[in-house]
Amino acid sequence: MLEKYDFIIIGGGVVGSMIARWLSRYEASVLLIEKEADICMGASSANTAIVHAGYDPLPGSLKARMNIVGNPMWDQLSGELSFPFERRGDYVVAVGEEELPGLDTLMEQGKVNGVPGMKMLSKAEVLAREKNINPDVSGALWASTGGICDPFAVTIAAAENAVMNGVKVLLNTSFEDFIMEGTRIVGIKTNRGDFGCRWVINSAGMYSDEIMHKAGIRPEFVIKPRRGEYFVFDRADLTIDNVLFPVPSLKGKGILVTTTLHGNTIIGPNSVFGEEKEDRSTTHEGLEEIWQGAKNLVPCLNQKHIIAMFVGLRPYGNGPCKSPGIDYQHDYIIEIPTEVQGFVNLGGIESPGLTSSPAIAQEVVDLLKDAGEKLKEKKEWDPVRRARPRFRDMSHKERKLLIEKDPRYGRVICRCENVTEGEIAAEIHAPIPATTYDALKRRTWLGTGRCQGGFDMPRVVKIIADELGVSPLEVTKKGQGSNFLLRPTKQVGA
Amino acid sequence: MVLKNIYDVVVIGSGPGGLAAAVAAKKEGAEDVLVIERDMELGGILIQCIHNGFGVEIFKEDLPGPSYAQRFIKEVFSLGVEILLDTMVLDITPQRKIYASNKRLGFVEIEARSIVLAMGCRERSRPQIRIPGTRPVGVYTAGTAQRWVNVEGYMPGNRVVILGSGDIGMIMARRLTFEGAKVERVLEVMPYLTGLTRNYVQCLLDFDIQLQLRHTVKRVLGNNCVEAVEAVQVDEKWNPVPGSEEIIPCDTLLLSVGLIPENELSRKAGVKLDPITSGPYVDDNFQTNVPGIFAAGNVVHVYDLVDWVTEAGFQAGKCAAKYAIVTHRKESNYVPLIAGDNVRYIVPQKLDKRNLEENEIRLQMRVTQPIEQPVWIEVHDKENLVARKAERYVRPGEMVTVVLKQKNYKDVEKAENLTINIAPR
Numbered sequence: 001m002l003e004k005y006d007f008i009i010i011g012g013g014v015v016g017s018m019i020a021r022w023l024s025r026y027e028a029s030v031l032l033i034e035k036e037a038d039i040c041m042g043a044s045s046a047n048t049a050i051v052h053a054g055y056d057p058l059p060g061s062l063k064a065r066m067n068i069v070g071n072p073m074w075d076q077l078s079g080e081l082s083f084p085f086e087r088r089g090d091y092v093v094a095v096g097e098e099e100l101p102g103l104d105t106l107m108e109q110g111k112v113n114g115v116p117g118m119k120m121l122s123k124a125e126v127l128a129r130e131k132n133i134n135p136d137v138s139g140a141l142w143a144s145t146g147g148i149c150d151p152f153a154v155t156i157a158a159a160e161n162a163v164m165n166g167v168k169v170l171l172n173t174s175f176e177d178f179i180m181e182g183t184r185i186v187g188i189k190t191n192r193g194d195f196g197c198r199w200v201i202n203s204a205g206m207y208s209d210e211i212m213h214k215a216g217i218r219p220e221f222v223i224k225p226r227r228g229e230y231f232v233f234d235r236a237d238l239t240i241d242n243v244l245f246p247v248p249s250l251k252g253k254g255i256l257v258t259t260t261l262h263g264n265t266i267i268g269p270n271s272v273f274g275e276e277k278e279d280r281s282t283t284h285e286g287l288e289e290i291w292q293g294a295k296n297l298v299p300c301l302n303q304k305h306i307i308a309m310f311v312g313l314r315p316y317g318n319g320p321c322k323s324p325g326i327d328y329q330h331d332y333i334i335e336i337p338t339e340v341q342g343f344v345n346l347g348g349i350e351s352p353g354l355t356s357s358p359a360i361a362q363e364v365v366d367l368l369k370d371a372g373e374k375l376k377e378k379k380e381w382d383p384v385r386r387a388r389p390r391f392r393d394m395s396h397k398e399r400k401l402l403i404e405k406d407p408r409y410g411r412v413i414c415r416c417e418n419v420t421e422g423e424i425a426a427e428i429h430a431p432i433p434a435t436t437y438d439a440l441k442r443r444t445w446l447g448t449g450r451c452q453g454g455f456d457m458p459r460v461v462k463i464i465a466d467e468l469g470v471s472p473l474e475v476t477k478k479g480q481g482s483n484f485l486l487r488p489t490k491q492v493g494a
Numbered sequence: 495m496v497l498k499n500i501y502d503v504v505v506i507g508s509g510p511g512g513l514a515a516a517v518a519a520k521k522e523g524a525e526d527v528l529v530i531e532r533d534m535e536l537g538g539i540l541i542q543c544i545h546n547g548f549g550v551e552i553f554k555e556d557l558p559g560p561s562y563a564q565r566f567i568k569e570v571f572s573l574g575v576e577i578l579l580d581t582m583v584l585d586i587t588p589q590r591k592i593y594a595s596n597k598r599l600g601f602v603e604i605e606a607r608s609i610v611l612a613m614g615c616r617e618r619s620r621p622q623i624r625i626p627g628t629r630p631v632g633v634y635t636a637g638t639a640q641r642w643v644n645v646e647g648y649m650p651g652n653r654v655v656i657l658g659s660g661d662i663g664m665i666m667a668r669r670l671t672f673e674g675a676k677v678e679r680v681l682e683v684m685p686y687l688t689g690l691t692r693n694y695v696q697c698l699l700d701f702d703i704q705l706q707l708r709h710t711v712k713r714v715l716g717n718n719c720v721e722a723v724e725a726v727q728v729d730e731k732w733n734p735v736p737g738s739e740e741i742i743p744c745d746t747l748l749l750s751v752g753l754i755p756e757n758e759l760s761r762k763a764g765v766k767l768d769p770i771t772s773g774p775y776v777d778d779n780f781q782t783n784v785p786g787i788f789a790a791g792n793v794v795h796v797y798d799l800v801d802w803v804t805e806a807g808f809q810a811g812k813c814a815a816k817y818a819i820v821t822h823r824k825e826s827n828y829v830p831l832i833a834g835d836n837v838r839y840i841v842p843q844k845l846d847k848r849n850l851e852e853n854e855i856r857l858q859m860r861v862t863q864p865i866e867q868p869v870w871i872e873v874h875d876k877e878n879l880v881a882r883k884a885e886r887y888v889r890p891g892e893m894v895t896v897v898l899k900q901k902n903y904k905d906v907e908k909a910e911n912l913t914i915n916i917a918p919r
């Protein structure tokens with residue numbers, strides 16, 4: 001007998017996880033499948049983490065609407081799901097007189113889109129607000145509703161809350177094809193067997209084009225990976241308190257300087273088309289490009305303080321904007337196509353996709369209702385997901401109490417980020433278990449500090465092995481084929 | 495173990511620097527000496543350095559790391575140094591309060607009359623030298639790999655490229671070869687060897703491992719695990735020489751590209767760091783700019799021979815003990831003043847007995863409740879009345895003063911503390 005669901009969501013990025021959380025509110029069975037060993041391993045894991053104010057997207061586009069609807073949803077969401085979120089505001093910084101008109105364009109665009117709280121700042125005002133900025137700054141656009149989040153924390157919190165409310169999550173499960181009855185989708189084939197369903201929701205990020213093609217939808221739609229490289233800095237050496245964008249160019253929002261919620265300055269991303277959808281390699285040229293770009297905003301950056309580098313892949317699509325009279329070919333696709341039945345189709349969800357994710361989830365629910373789906377609210381739906389203790393953020397007194405309750409919180413495993421054995425064990429046994437090193441890293445920030453795991457790695461591998469009751473040889477960095485260890489050393493005397 | 499609230503000397507880190515400091519501090523006469531170590535065992539980096547080459551200067555012997563450490567571990571135990579293992583020090587204040595955490599005792603606060611920082615160093619990692627490419631499993635610092643092989647008993651891979659001709663890299667090249675791995679290459683960006691020549695001979699030449707100077711890793715390949723690295727020759731300015739690229743298939747890349755003194759705690763304590771060494775500025779006693787905070791070993795600058803680390807530890811430990819003893823002596827001259835019946839507070843809160851030998855000491859206080867009748871203000875050492883003064887009344891709004899005179903010295907000298915009570919006559 002085929003396992004059957006009302007909804008199957010393909011892809012455990014921030015969009016799929018938000019949709020799962022939104023659907024968990026209703027009386028329906030929901031399955032989320034993710035091809036990787038953990039959720040949040042695609043675009044949602046490597047981006048700038050900004051909740052955009054909304055002056056960037058082209059007025060009239062779906063991107064603009066999702067951004068504007070999504071942005072104000074974050075306060076309530078962060079409260080309900082207990083993830084950190086800060087509405088810090090952001091700046092678009094003009095350097096040199098020639099960049100000033102660019103600010104006016106953005107201001108205009110923002111007004112049309114309906115962005116509240118924007119203001120033009122003079123050179124003197126900008127210099128007073130950010131001491132590290134290029135002295136050649138000529139002015140800035142200030143948007144008070146810009147925010148920053150931790151995209152892992154967001155995605156994981158949303159997916160966990162979905163699981164608490166009955167959604168099933170299957171990791172290491174890859175969509176392969178649809179099972180059709182005529183033009184109706186009745187199920188999917190995966191590497192782990194077939195599943196029946198009434199609806200499939202395509203939130204597969206970079207692969208959403210291939211998936212819709214399998215259903216015969218939009219054969220002309222293609223996604224090209226557009227790479228963005230980043231550097232992360234040691235927080236002990238440099239603090240930039242503000243989110244600083246350059247004036248955007250044709251290539252996008254440009255190389256910015258910002259700070260993560262953990263206090264590390266990050267710079268990036270550039271914007272270069274890549275060949276392959278899995279190619280997350282940094283390049284010499286790309287790193288040089290972001291270095292020069294960021295130096296233009298903040299000249300005091302020092303290479304010595306770099307502690308990490310990574311790449312994010314934007315799912316750059318060619319979806320046409322549906323608003324009449326607007327010629328724009330890179331809009332979001334969020335639709336229920338009529339050619340097949342039982343398919344919610346998403347595509348090209350690049351920036352501001354993180355910002356938009358709760359609005360996209362709501363949009364999907366609305367589309368389903370419009371399509372006649374009777375979504376009945378569950379009485380027992382619990383919108384609240386509580387955060388687990390984070391030793392690093394606690395006062396001395398709180399730490400004392402926590403360790404009294406569970407001594408494992410007294411053993412610090414990651415020296416730079418102060419992550420304890422207790423936190424690691426709790427994540428391994430969480431509603432969506434973190435069973436790889438990188439999964440633990442995303443959840444606890446272990447290994448993200450200045451030593452980049454040099455100290456904690458052997459210790460964490462041992463804890464994972466012990467908690468899961470497996471040999472350390474089976475522990476992986478990020479799933480199948482990424483085992484840390486190959487074999488035991490020669491046993492003396494054996 | 496029951497932790498004391500205050501120690502003469504607290505040593506942070508139990509590598510050769512820390513162990514030597516603890517030994518020297520005890521020998522110098524410090525009574526309570528505590529070593530705090532985050533690992534499960536004493537010995538620091540020496541635990542995983544199972545190769546020999548340690549102690550040639552001090553012991554005139556060629557010992558493996560653990561044996562070298564063992565000599566000091568024995569001494570530390572026989573001298574009665576207290577030890578906290580599996581305990582991470584999280585914070586130090588300039589006033590020498592130490593915050594640490596472990597499973598058994600929880601989150602603890604310890605005061606120290608002096609501190610020796612001996613946290614060693616950490617290894618420079620891949621992003622710090624900006625090697626582009628993918629982020630697969632299999633790129634490790636040499637020290638991490640060393641821990642895996644020598645302490646945990648596992649091999650990270652079978653085909654290895656090592657970047658950097660530092661000592662740890664070369665020693666790991668030999669170690670991995672012993673374990674049956676093939677070390678494909680050791681690459682060094684400099685035109686010369688950065689480690690000791692003896693290691694080049696014993697670890698590379700003797701095992702036919704190829705060293706390529708003026709070469710570096712241009713990028714890492716492989717999505718899940720390392721599949722190869724692209725090596726390239728560089729010119730004087732470290733720019734890649736076009737056409738010299740070579741793909742070397744391998745499953746592991748080890749980095750032996752430098753060590754950085756581990757000074758996050760030092761910074762929290764207000765210790766100033768030298769931008770060149772990345773370690774604290776120290777004087778010839780190994781004292782930092784913060785009085786009572788000393789530092790020794792790799793935390794100060796990176797040593798190549800352990801013997802010099804031990805020597806530095808001795809000196810730092812000895813001076814830390816001296817500092818602690820002087821501080822202790824000062825403390826024992828202090829007599830706390832305790833607010834007794836109807837006294838809200840007294841200023842000063844404690845007095846230095848020796849001052850009373852030559853000077854009067856004025857004590858000022860406020861009362862808790864008004865007493866509208868004649869009172870005695872009495873200074874007691876337990877039952878013994880040291881001094882008293884009469885007042886017609888006391889009121890919270892009016893400060894009360896009592897003066898201790900030189901003639902009171904004899905009584906105060908014996909006192910552990912003094913209590914002031916105010917009561918009707």
Ligand SMILES: Cc1cc2nc3c(=O)[nH]c(=O)nc-3n(C[C@H](O)[C@H](O)[C@H](O)COP(=O)(O)OP(=O)(O)OC[C@H]3O[C@@H](n4cnc5c(N)ncnc54)[C@H](O)[C@@H]3O)c2cc1C
Nearest residue numbers: 011013015035042043044047050175205228312353354355
């Ligand atoms: C460099 C960069 C910077 C960005 N900055 C910002 C920003 O500051 N603010 C902002 O709002 N947005 C930003 N974005 C955009 C944002 O990150 C994305 O829009 C968002 O993460 C998309 O989420 P997603 O869930 O659609 O995609 P993903 O996170 O990519 O999720 C898709 C998931 O589907 C899975 N999947 C794919 N195929 C299959 C299959 N066959 N079977 C099962 N599972 C499958 C994938 O493994 C993946 O986990 C940025 C993006 C990039 C790349």
Ligand SMILES: Cc1cc2nc3c(=O)[nH]c(=O)nc-3n(C[C@H](O)[C@H](O)[C@H](O)COP(=O)(O)OP(=O)(O)OC[C@H]3O[C@@H](n4cnc5c(N)ncnc54)[C@H](O)[C@@H]3O)c2cc1C
Nearest residue numbers: 507509510511531532538539547583613614791792799800
């Ligand atoms: C891999 C390697 C090979 C070497 N080979 C040789 C050789 O062959 N011959 C030779 O003479 N020398 C050799 N050396 C050099 C010599 O071993 C070192 O210089 C010496 O060990 C440094 O001693 P240390 O006490 O300063 O630091 P370490 O030995 O590194 O000890 C520092 C200790 O502090 C602890 N610590 C750090 N932070 C905290 C905290 N917050 N809380 C609690 N504890 C903390 C650490 O766990 C560690 O145990 C080698 C060094 C290395 C790294």
